[in-house]
Amino acid sequence: MIKVVIIGSGNVAQHLIKVMQTAVNVNLVQVFARNKESVLHLIAEDKITSDYNAIKEADVYIISVSDNAIAEVSKNLPFKNCLVVHTSGTSELSVLDAKNRKGVFYPLQTFSKSKEIDFSSIPLCLEAESETDLLLLEQLANTITQKSYRISSGQRKSLHIAAVFVCNFANHMYTIGNQICEEHNVPFEVLQPLIIETAHKITSLKPEEAQTGPALRNDTKTINKHLEFLEYSNYQELYKLLTQSIQNVKKL
């Protein structure tokens, strides 16, 4: 049984609280939340504390708070030599206070409070200072997902930037598509199967191989028609730069 304390009550923390309670061989001993109310719907009140000195003993302490708060929270912990991990994609291992054994337990996924998520397909990126701690984190990860990876702080940094492109920026492409549809009275659902298929394609083809469209074909007639169409929108510049960027990749 791996004893776990989760520190935090945000989006990721809430998803972790849910999944850790159902995980086999995990005992979610306690949740630390400054505001108890925020997690009362997820866990029994006697398992919630807002007092650092009341934090119970555990094998792993998971700090799941905003990036700016990780250092301070880890400093406030009243114990030492324990395994303390954060869940951030952007923060380095070193932001954690040195009095404890440091680690990272980063679930690479886009979490919305309003949307349930199947944790078993979420990759967990793990880091620790010793092989023993890494093995413990792997054991913990394997109770909730089939996919865990050893990822260094340096790798995680590049992974997070890649994630901004494939998630945040891809979603912005959907936003633009939706806006164009709304402006021209076309139901956005017409585009949904295309969006899903485009995403699924990259599980069997390399993204470069899956690329299609006027930019790749250098179909200047269509490109110019599109640029004309976008003349008074906010997106003409973006269309140009993305087209150019696709053509640069092609040349490599």
Add this chain to the structure above:
Amino acid sequence: MIKVVIIGSGNVAQHLIKVMQTAVNVNLVQVFARNKESVLHLIAEDKITSDYNAIKEADVYIISVSDNAIAEVSKNLPFKNCLVVHTSGTSELSVLDAKNRKGVFYPLQTFSKSKEIDFSSIPLCLEAESETDLLLLEQLANTITQKSYRISSGQRKSLHIAAVFVCNFANHMYTIGNQICEEHNVPFEVLQPLIIETAHKITSLKPEEAQTGPALRNDTKTINKHLEFLEYSNYQELYKLLTQSIQNVKKL
């Protein structure tokens, strides 16, 4: 039984040949291909012709050729007053020769020859000059998909531009993510669940509501770190413009 002749042998034509042969209540009478070899693996030789004058009688003639060739092919047809449709997202109805009844039968999906596709979830965008012809196209569409939409030439134009954003440009985001991973020795598969979830999110949330990330949060510390990371890559400018664009949408 709706009698169909398909004219063309490209990517979309090949997918249509396959699905029309298995569709109930459709009789794929013939395929016109300049080069018979290109479709011999899909249909019996005696059903293929490369002679315009040998084209058989049908209820619907589907021209599925490159945009530049539609006008000429439709002019070459030796009959008149028949229903002739094209399958293009970019060409207007009017590119078809006026001697026949014009229509559009546009499957909105990204087709790769190397990847099988389930046609039943592909939206078909239909257009015709008369209600009778539209009904016939709807009847034909319904034999192969559950989703057909009446989309005018004007709507289709905007839809195609929206499709470039949600498909071609989104895929380019995947390419960039993959490049960053490869350069830093991180397996791209770590990002695949994120890509799939990001795409699926928009079937239950509006893309604006699904947006997450440093740009939306105006997390300048992270944004600057990322820009620094991208300093010697081709993607710094793109990162800036996309971040700005997400923040513009937020302000609306």
